[in-house]
Amino acid sequence: MSLSNEVTIRVAVFEDNEQLLESLHQLIEATIKFICTGAFSNAQHLEKKIAQSNPDVVIMDIDMPGINGIDAVSILHIKYPHIRVLMQTVFDDNDKIFAAIRAGASGYILKKSSSAKIIEAIVDTYNGGAPMTPSVAEKVLNMLRYQNQNAQAENINLSEREKEILTLLVKGKSYKMIAAECFISIDTVNSHIKNIYEKLHVHSKSEAVVKAINQKLI
Amino acid sequence: MSLSNEVTIRVAVFEDNEQLLESLHQLIEATIKFICTGAFSNAQHLEKKIAQSNPDVVIMDIDMPGINGIDAVSILHIKYPHIRVLMQTVFDDNDKIFAAIRAGASGYILKKSSSAKIIEAIVDTYNGGAPMTPSVAEKVLNMLRYQNQNAQAENINLSEREKEILTLLVKGKSYKMIAAECFISIDTVNSHIKNIYEKLHVHSKSEAVVKAINQKLI
């Protein structure tokens, strides 16, 4: 995570706690190659403040009165996509982390992080990384995992042919079309689908399709 | 990331490069409160090696001859769910990161990480965090984002009633059931669905269901 010699990273801070804002300001100013181009206690008139401070990296408190940090990130991400945002928060609860990520935050650290960690995180953020405390990262990984494993609780084993036909069902094909694509008779298609329904415990095409998608059977 | 005084973290290493294996071994042994209970150059007879070394944290190289690191993690995650695994790799390519996460890895760091970072990562892993280099974290965030933004390209505006009926379709209800649940006649259901099909440019229940799910219309 080294930094080429010439660059000065322009950092703006949004933080409603005045004391913390001041200490962040000082931390940034005290660090060589950082310059604090703005220290704001709220995200009102966000665009004006950004235009004024022209930052490379924004440190954004997630909980602020008025416009909250997540909405602010959304706006920044759309209007100033080149600006990278490092979220800062006291608690690492799932919902906020997720909302911040969706909104376009690059990194996510806790306020209790040490000065050294914060400085490191700013550099990482500037360099295109996504610094996050291990506890946050753990939660992010879990979100990823859940979204890709939610299902398969039941043990459904479809044969290859059945999967193939189910896939075509999901694509919206009719029995007739499936028969044509698989070079089998429509009666065979019917027969396979009967078996699929039995294995999935469903009684119609659309139920089978929903189950196939939700459980990633195909 | 402090560590209570009494604990000694038992670490096992799997790494096919003998030199790297040796240097990791030494790094761990040289660190107070770590003990290296195993240094293996492959994951053959994984369970025996694990039983033998009884580690709290496993450092696993992702690319190994024979059984690769990802398969090894899968096995560990199922058979020894309490063991936390820190993946180590040279390259941070998306597929491997994703596969490792799915397999159940806790952290993911690059081999070029400094000794201090590696030690820190082991402690974080032990403490339930998910240490990862910012570049890896960036990729993980992108995966999360993509999975929740894919759709809504076309501008489809269904009326409230249409959404309601589409939702019921997705739940696998028949026209008759929908009519009953909405207190309307089956003809009205038919009529609404006709309109839905027109708006979605589809011609069957299952196509409508797929589109509704993929584009998160409901």
Add this chain to the structure above:
DNA sequence: TAAAAAATCACTTGTTCATGTGATTGCAGA
């Protein structure tokens, strides 16, 4: 090698669906 599972086809029956055409009511915006 014998049994089980998968893939194929056939016939039937009642049900559900897709689509067309057309009509009424009520509400909101130009």
Add this chain to the structure above:
DNA sequence: TCTGCAATCACATGAACAAGTGATTTTTTA
């Protein structure tokens, strides 16, 4: 106020589907 849209209902028809029963062939596996 007129227009258009949303929601409601009605009737009709042919196509598609669900489910039952039964059978043959091939492949897999115990």
